[in-house]
Amino acid sequence: MIYFFVFLLFAIGLYGVCCKRNIVKMIVGFTLLDYSVFLFLIMIGYRKDGQAPILDRKSLLDVFVKQSVDPLPQALVLTAIVIGLAVTALMVALAVRIYERYGTFDITNIKKLKG
Amino acid sequence: MEIKLLPFFVILPMLGAFVILLLNALIKNEARYTITDILSNVIVFILFVLSLSVWNKTGFYIVGGWRPPIGISLILDRFSGFLLIIVNLVAAASALYSVSYMSRYTARRYYYALFLLMIAGMNGVLLTGDMFNLFVFMEIATISSYALVAFGTEAEELEASFKYMVMGNLAGAFILFGLGLIYSRYGLLHIAQLSSLIVERDPLVKFAFFLFLAGFSVKAAIIPFHAWLPDAHPSAPAPISAMLSGVLIKALGVYVLVRIFFVLFPEPLVRTLFLHLAGISLLAGVLLALGQMDMKRLFAYHSISQVGYIMLGFGLGTPLGVTGAVYHLLNHSLFKSLLFLNSGAVYYRTGTRDLEKLGGLNQVMPFTGASTLIGSFSIAGLPPFNGFFSKFIIILACWQSGHPWFTLIAVLGSVLTLASFLKVEKFAFFGPLRQEWKDVKEVPVFMISSMVFLALLCIATSLLFLPGLREKILLPAAEAALNAEAYRSILP
Numbered sequence: 001m002i003y004f005f006v007f008l009l010f011a012i013g014l015y016g017v018c019c020k021r022n023i024v025k026m027i028v029g030f031t032l033l034d035y036s037v038f039l040f041l042i043m044i045g046y047r048k049d050g051q052a053p054i055l056d057r058k059s060l061l062d063v064f065v066k067q068s069v070d071p072l073p074q075a076l077v078l079t080a081i082v083i084g085l086a087v088t089a090l091m092v093a094l095a096v097r098i099y100e101r102y103g104t105f106d107i108t109n110i111k112k113l114k115g
Numbered sequence: 116m117e118i119k120l121l122p123f124f125v126i127l128p129m130l131g132a133f134v135i136l137l138l139n140a141l142i143k144n145e146a147r148y149t150i151t152d153i154l155s156n157v158i159v160f161i162l163f164v165l166s167l168s169v170w171n172k173t174g175f176y177i178v179g180g181w182r183p184p185i186g187i188s189l190i191l192d193r194f195s196g197f198l199l200i201i202v203n204l205v206a207a208a209s210a211l212y213s214v215s216y217m218s219r220y221t222a223r224r225y226y227y228a229l230f231l232l233m234i235a236g237m238n239g240v241l242l243t244g245d246m247f248n249l250f251v252f253m254e255i256a257t258i259s260s261y262a263l264v265a266f267g268t269e270a271e272e273l274e275a276s277f278k279y280m281v282m283g284n285l286a287g288a289f290i291l292f293g294l295g296l297i298y299s300r301y302g303l304l305h306i307a308q309l310s311s312l313i314v315e316r317d318p319l320v321k322f323a324f325f326l327f328l329a330g331f332s333v334k335a336a337i338i339p340f341h342a343w344l345p346d347a348h349p350s351a352p353a354p355i356s357a358m359l360s361g362v363l364i365k366a367l368g369v370y371v372l373v374r375i376f377f378v379l380f381p382e383p384l385v386r387t388l389f390l391h392l393a394g395i396s397l398l399a400g401v402l403l404a405l406g407q408m409d410m411k412r413l414f415a416y417h418s419i420s421q422v423g424y425i426m427l428g429f430g431l432g433t434p435l436g437v438t439g440a441v442y443h444l445l446n447h448s449l450f451k452s453l454l455f456l457n458s459g460a461v462y463y464r465t466g467t468r469d470l471e472k473l474g475g476l477n478q479v480m481p482f483t484g485a486s487t488l489i490g491s492f493s494i495a496g497l498p499p500f501n502g503f504f505s506k507f508i509i510i511l512a513c514w515q516s517g518h519p520w521f522t523l524i525a526v527l528g529s530v531l532t533l534a535s536f537l538k539v540e541k542f543a544f545f546g547p548l549r550q551e552w553k554d555v556k557e558v559p560v561f562m563i564s565s566m567v568f569l570a571l572l573c574i575a576t577s578l579l580f581l582p583g584l585r586e587k588i589l590l591p592a593a594e595a596a597l598n599a600e601a602y603r604s605i606l607p
Contacts, residue, residue, distance in 0.1 A: 010292070017285065023277070030284055037291045044299040073298070076247055080291060083254045087284055090261055094277050101270040112271050 002043060009036035023095045023105045027088065034084040041077045045070035118174035120165060121189045124199065124238040125252075127165075128231040131158040135231070139224040148223060152214045155227040159210040162234065163203040169196055171591060175244070175606045183244070183305040183606065190244035190307070190605050193595035194441075197588075198241050198370055201445055204572075205361045205452045206234050208565045209354035212456050215559040216353055216463060226266060226352075232259040233358065237366040244606065246294055246304040250287075253334070253367050257283050260363060264351045275346035282343040286333035293326035307603045310378045324380055328388065331375070335368020337426065338396035341419050345403075348418065349411035349468070353459020356411060360418040361452030365444055369422060373429050378599040389430030394524050397423030401531040410458045410468040410543065413535060414451065417494065420528055421447045427525060428509045429596070433516050438585070438593040439508030446501040446576060450493040453569040457487040460558045460566065461543065470539065475548030479555045482563045484544045486570040491540055493573045495533035501573055504580040 013036055016029020046069060053071040055064055095105070102110050135154060139147050169191060176189040191199075210230070217223050236256025243249050261283065265276035294304070300319050303309050313320055329340065336344040344364070348356050376385045400420030407413035425447065428440025460483045461476065462468050477484035493500040496507075506529055513522040557563065579588055595601060 013288075014285075017281065026281065030288075033285075033288050037288055037295065040292065041295045041298075044295060070302075072304075073295075076294075076298075079247070079251060083251065083258075083287075086258055087254075087280070087287075090258065091277075091280060091284075094261075094265060094273055094280065097265075097268060098270075098273045098277060101273060110274050110277075112274060 003040070006036050006040045006043065009039065012036075021106050021108055023098065023107060023110075026107075027091050027095065030091065031084075031088060034080075034088075038077045038080060038084075041073045041080070045073035116172075116174045118169065118172065118176055118191060120169060121174070121176040121191060121242055122178065123165065124162065124242060125235050127158060127162060128235040128238070131155060132228040132231040132235070135224055135228050148218075151224055151227055155231060156207075156210050156214065158231065159203070159207050159234065162238070163200075163207045166196075166199045166203040170200060172196060173595075173601075173605050184303050184308060187248050188244045188305070188606055189242040190602070191242060192602055192605055193591040194374075194593075195241045195370070195595075197441065197592035198366060198444070199238065201448050202234070202237050202241065202362045202366055205358060205448050206230075208452065208456070208569050209357050211568075212357075212459070212562050212565040213352075213354045215561045216459055219463075220266070220352070226263070229259040229263050229266075230355070230358075232256075233263065233363070237362065240366055241370060244306055246297065246306055246309070249306075249371065250290055250294060253290075253371070254287060256363065256367060257287070257334070260347075260351075260355075260359060263355045264347045264359075266352055266355070267350070272350040275343075275350035279343040279347040282333050282340070286330040286340075289326045290330035293323040293330065296320075296323040296326070306375070306378060307606055310599060310603060313379055320380075327375060328372075331368055331372045332392065334364065335372060335422055335426075336364050336396075336419055337368075337392045337422065338399050338419065339392075341396065341400070344419060345412055345415045348415040348455075349409060353411075353455055353462065356415075356459070357452035357455040360415065360455055361448040364418065364422060365425070365448060369425055369429070369444065372426075373596055377596065378602055381599055386430050386432045389426050390518070390521060393423045393426035393430050394521055395423075396420060397427060397528045398524050401528050401535065405531060405535045405538075407535075408470050410461065410470055410473075410539065411455065412468075413470075413539065414454050414458060417532065417535070418447075418451060420532065421451065421494070423528070424506065424509055424525065427521060428512065431509075431512050431516050431518070432597070433512055434590075434593060434597065435508060435515065436512035437597055438589050439505055439512050441592045441596065442508060442579065442589050443502075443505035445579075446493065446505045446573075449569055449573050449576060450490045450500075450502060453486060453490040453566060453573060454494065456562070456566050456569065457483055457490060460562055463558055463562070464555045465552060470542035473543040473549075474546050474552070475544070476552065476555070477544045478548050479552060480557050482557055482567060486566040487544060488540065489570040489573050491536040495536045496529045497533070499574070499577060501577040501579075504577055508580075 013029050013033030017026055020026050050069040051067045053068040135151055173192050178187045233256050236252045239252030261280050265272050296319050301312050333340040348360050397420050400416050404413050404416030425440050425443050428436045493502040496503040510525045
């Protein structure tokens with residue numbers, strides 16, 4: 001069920017990127033797209049009533065393996081969020097510069113390149 | 116065999132990028148420009164020497180002492196070693212060229228920092244043995260290339276960079292999604308270990324397969340996914356165009372496509388897909404190039420068509436075809452980066468890239484004219500130059516493996532390439548010299564030496580066709596690309 005919503009979020013993001021004409025809305029679409037993928041990665045490691053993946057001396061190994069959530073997707077998502085942050089920051093900076101040059105956010109008016 | 120040297124291909128340029136920014140923050144007078152130039156050139160040159168020293172070796176490095184599947188490992192085989200040399204060679208030539216070319220731009224420190232980060236990303240992609248690590252290095256290289264495409268901050272450059280970013284980010288999201296799917300099924304991200312587990316009939320894996328194909332084809336600019344390339348490559352400063360067209364689309368696109376699909380999904384469908392995509396890019400790229408009047412845009416369309424040749428060779432999957440593809444990979448990065456540097460030289464002196472406004476430049480810029488002629492003949496595939504031999508091998512391999520249509524497309528593409536480069540030569544370099552270009556001088560010595568170096572290499576690499584050298588240099592790389600079993604056995 002939750003995977004369905006992840007796909008829905010992915011589709012909304014894709015719609016925002018492909019069909020919106022305003023650059024700012026496209027950037028919001030990208031954020032949604034990224035977040036749906038992050039959510040999907042987190043869902044892979046999720047386990048109902050799981051415990052934090054920290055092994056201490058008191059816990060038994062086989063119980064730990066059964067109960068703890070998978071830590072690797074969390075590490076992956078942290079890295080991916082940082083990358084997403086860099087890309088979003090660069091996109092917003094570009095959008096500001098484009099607005100300075102063209103005076104518009106509408107991509108149908110930003111077309112000096114062709115051929 | 117463990118090679119202690121491998122992490123330095125990533126560490127050294129990354130460290131260099133930060134040291135350059137730090138030094139520029141500390142030193143306030145004019146000397147900082149010279150220091151920046153020298154430092155970045157030295158780093159890139161050291162990288163080139165290091166890449167030569169690991170040539171034809173196989174080995175691994177385990178980062179932090181954690182063996183896979185827990186930790187990340189770097190894996191070097193003969194195919195990635197071959198590409199490592201190409202990347203660092205073109206980087207060395209571009210860095211030397213930048214010394215003069217970038218003197219007209221402001222904020223040179225950011226330029227060199229981004230340039231070094233891009234090299235770090237590409238070297239990382241070539242060396243890593245872990246899927247997620249590959250994604251991270253790929254993003255490092257692409258994010259710095261987004262910024263470098265927009266470096267001039269003119270209206271066209273910003274537009275091109277935004278377009279590139281939209282396509283590149285979509286590709287990145289697809290690849291990350293595919294990674295998630297693979298991880299959710301197998302709980303592993305190490306390429307070599309995954310390859311022995313993956314079952315092709317699994318629908319989840321099929322889905323990931325197509326996500327990867329779409330994502331990495333955007334990076335390689337294969338034709339339904341090519342729209343960003345003809346805008347982004349001409350907009351960047353000339354040495355960056357040379358890096359993007361010469362090595363970035365190969366390191367991030369072609370290498371990863373070949374590595375992932377030949378190792379992880381070794382099914383016949385992959386080769387059929389490669390063949391057809393390659394055929395379309397080859398022909399459509401060159402047809403689109405014919406009509407261009409902007410010099411760099413014309414070269415950019417040719418990159419699409421030449422990557423088509425390379426993918427055609429890999430798609431055939433026969434030893435001869437893959438040898439041709441590896442050979443053409445080397446040749447294309449040499450002559451395409453040379454041509455972009457030439458167009459930069461023309462732009463540096465005349466301030467235009469429009470072929471209709473140029474003319475007769477051979478009389479005032481002899482070195483640029485001569486090296487462009489060598490580059491044009493190489494890409495068009497005229498006999499004594501390297502492009503002829505690699506295209507010849509690919510065409511021969513097409514014929515031998517029973518694909519007459521693809522043979523025809525490859526020959527036709529070569530003829531049309533010749534036509535469009537005759538156009539470049541006729542409009543820009545031959546004919547009467549125009550009045551307004553009478554006072555044009557030859558470009559500074561750093562730019563000349565970098566162009567002459569690449570032009571000489573274009574002639575020298577045609578010797579690789581000789582049987583003795585071919586078996587020593589090209590065949591090991593081609594065999595390593597084909598043989599997934601050997602790749603798996605590198606890390607014991």
